[in-house]
Amino acid sequence: MKVLRISRYLLFTGVCLFFMFNHSLLAAENALNSFPERIVLNITQTPHNSQAITWKTRETSTYPRVQVIRAAELLNPESTSKIFSARTTAVDLDKKTTAYHHSVVLDSLEPSTLYAYRVGDDSCWSEWNHFRTASMTSEPFTFLYFGDIQEQIHSMCSRIFRTALQTNPESKFWLFAGDMVNNGPDDMEWEKFFNALGWIPRTVPLVLLPGNHEYPDRRFILPKDYHITNLWRPHFTLPENGPKGLEETVFSFDYQGVCFIMLNGNEQIETQAGWLEKILSHNKQPWIIVAIHQPVYSISKRRNRTQFQEILVPIFDRYSVDLVLQGHDHGYCRTFPLKNHLQVPDGEKGTVYVISNAGPKFYPPSSRYDHLMAKTSSREMLFQSVRVDKNTLHYTARTVTNKVYDTFEIHK
Numbered sequence: 386m387k388v389l390r391i392s393r394y395l396l397f398t399g400v401c402l403f404f405m406f407n408h409s410l411l412a413a414e415n416a417l418n419s420f421p422e423r424i425v426l427n428i429t430q431t432p433h434n435s436q437a438i439t440w441k442t443r444e445t446s447t448y449p450r451v452q453v454i455r456a457a458e459l460l461n462p463e464s465t466s467k468i469f470s471a472r473t474t475a476v477d478l479d480k481k482t483t484a485y486h487h488s489v490v491l492d493s494l495e496p497s498t499l500y501a502y503r504v505g506d507d508s509c510w511s512e513w514n515h516f517r518t519a520s521m522t523s524e525p526f527t528f529l530y531f532g533d534i535q536e537q538i539h540s541m542c543s544r545i546f547r548t549a550l551q552t553n554p555e556s557k558f559w560l561f562a563g564d565m566v567n568n569g570p571d572d573m574e575w576e577k578f579f580n581a582l583g584w585i586p587r588t589v590p591l592v593l594l595p596g597n598h599e600y601p602d603r604r605f606i607l608p609k610d611y612h613i614t615n616l617w618r619p620h621f622t623l624p625e626n627g628p629k630g631l632e633e634t635v636f637s638f639d640y641q642g643v644c645f646i647m648l649n650g651n652e653q654i655e656t657q658a659g660w661l662e663k664i665l666s667h668n669k670q671p672w673i674i675v676a677i678h679q680p681v682y683s684i685s686k687r688r689n690r691t692q693f694q695e696i697l698v699p700i701f702d703r704y705s706v707d708l709v710l711q712g713h714d715h716g717y718c719r720t721f722p723l724k725n726h727l728q729v730p731d732g733e734k735g736t737v738y739v740i741s742n743a744g745p746k747f748y749p750p751s752s753r754y755d756h757l758m759a760k761t762s763s764r765e766m767l768f769q770s771v772r773v774d775k776n777t778l779h780y781t782a783r784t785v786t787n788k789v790y791d792t793f794e795i796h797k
Contacts, residue, residue, distance in 0.1 A: 418444040419509035421487075423579045423620065426590040428558055430624040430638050432519040433496040436590070437622035438504060439488045446506045449473055449487040453494075453502040456515055467491075471504075474619045478572050486619035496521045514587040519557065523642030523671070525774035528592075529556045530676075532712035532741035532767065533564040535598060538577040541745045541766075545785045546582055549768040550589075552787055556770065557640070559589055562712040562741070563596025563650075563678030569614035570601065593621055594647040595634050596678040596712060611652070628653065628660045637664050643773055644670040650679035650693070650713075658696050665704040671797060672773055675701065676710040680740050684761055685714040686751040694726065701736050707778060707795055708771070709738045715748040716763040717741050717782070719791060723757060737795065741767050741782065760791050 419442055427437040438451055449471040458464035471487035478484055487504070494500065497520045503511045519526075529549055534542050549559075566574035579586070595613055603611060618633055627635030627649075634649040635657055646664060648657055665673065681693045701709065702724050721728040722735025729735035747764045755761065766785040771778065782791040 419446065421504050421511040424504060424511060425586040425621065426516055427622050428590045428592045428638055429490060430626055432638060432640055433521045434492065434494045434518065436491045436494060436516055436518065439486060439620060439622045440504045442485045445473065445485045448506050450506065451489045451491065451502055451504050453491055453500050456499040456501040459501045459513065476615065476619050488622040490622060494518050516588060520641050525772065526557045526641050527553055527555055527770055527772040528558050528560055529553055530560045530562065530710050530769040530771060531743040532562055533596065533715060534744045535564045535567050536744055536746045538566065538574065539581045542743065543581040545743050545766050545768055546585060548785055548787050550585055552783060553770050556589065558592050560592040560676060562676050562710055563594055564598045564712060565593065567598055569599035570616065572616060575616060575620060594676055594678060595649055595651060597651055600651050628656050639670050642670055643672040643674055644668045646675045648675060648677040650677045654692060654696055658700060661700055672778065673704065673706045674708045675706055678711065679713045680711045681709060681738055682720060682754045682757060683714055684716050684718045684740060684750040685748050687748065689753060698726065705734050706736045709736060711740045714740050715742045715746050716750045717765060717767060718761040719759050720757045721759050728757060741769055743768060765790060
């Protein structure tokens with residue numbers, strides 16, 4: 386009888402432990418599915434008084450939202466945070482998996498103010514993070530610019546992001562000139578991109594424009610199916626002031642004395658040219674910086690696309706664009722100041738065109754436009770800091786090991 390009682394006790398204990406273990410596993414799984422992932426800040430059209438935030442969960446949320454408060458008041462028990470409700474987009478990754486992306490644009494913020502925020506819902510909140518709104522005036526600032534990432538995103542490109550943050554922790558935002566991944570429709574590649582960035586996009590806003598690898602390969606699809614991956618807009622909340630149908634892939638914003646214009650080199654270039662002309666004709670900022678993935682003056686031996694020279698360069702020249710930032714050619718070059726496809730004489734106004742590469746994939750450069758180039762090279766992983774300080778633009782390219790690779794200035 387004693388043995389029987391012990392056996393019953395052990396059986397009862399085992400059953401209890403089994404259910405407790407399974408309950409703990411279920412609770413852990415529910416917490417994981419509700420946990421905010423891929424939290425990213427994006428620049429808005431008015432960065433002095435608004436901020437875009439996007440994040441992902443594995444299951445839908447009952448009331449996804451953002452809490453935001455001035456960082457200095459976070460620990461003040463008498464202060465309360467503002468609540469912003471999120472918009473949710475369900476994205477089918479495959480026949481079995483659906484991801485839920487949540488987006489919010491915080492508005493009515495104060496300029497030059499440090500805010501604390503967190504995202505989530507009652508079941509699971511993120512940690513508190515910080516962001517700072519832009520100034521309303523032309524105060525000096527720095528931003529970082531990256532060319533193609535594309536391959537070995539997590540294993541190799543994590544290094545360039547960490548070096549960039551350590552070198553320029555004061556940067557106001559990071560600008561990516563396309564091809565952040567190799568296969569835009571593959572969610573696992575975006576997972577690697579966010580893993581490589583770590584917590585950086587939770588506190589440093591990103592400005593992104595699409596490259597050709599955020600689109601399907603033209604060789605294997607019909608023209609009617611050529612459109613940006615359906616993962617682009619759920620992941621990023623970017624300005625919607627571009628041409629109809631190209632919102633969040635073509636846009637502009639002003640930041641402390643600079644007019645930034647992001648173009649989409651993959652489609653509808655003539656439509657964008659008309660929009661670009663309109664934006665520049667109304668511009669009141671002293672500096673103009675344009676970014677586009679595909680180069681105007683290509684250094685790749687594999688291609689030489691002159692459409693941009695015919696359509697975009699006359700507009701750049703007419704409105705005295707200062708700097709054009711590009712990617713695509715997996716190398717590095719910087720032109721002399723150019724106008725009408727020629728180097729301008731010393732002291733005259735021209736546009737500087739830069740191509741850069743942040744990842745470990747390289748193409749050999751051609752000598753096609755050597756007469757226009759101040760520097761051309763290949764086989765370096767690079768990031769660039771651009772600082773605008775009153776009448777001077779300071780530009781510095783650095784290697785992944787933080788060595789200065791190129792530098793120049795533009796003066797007004």
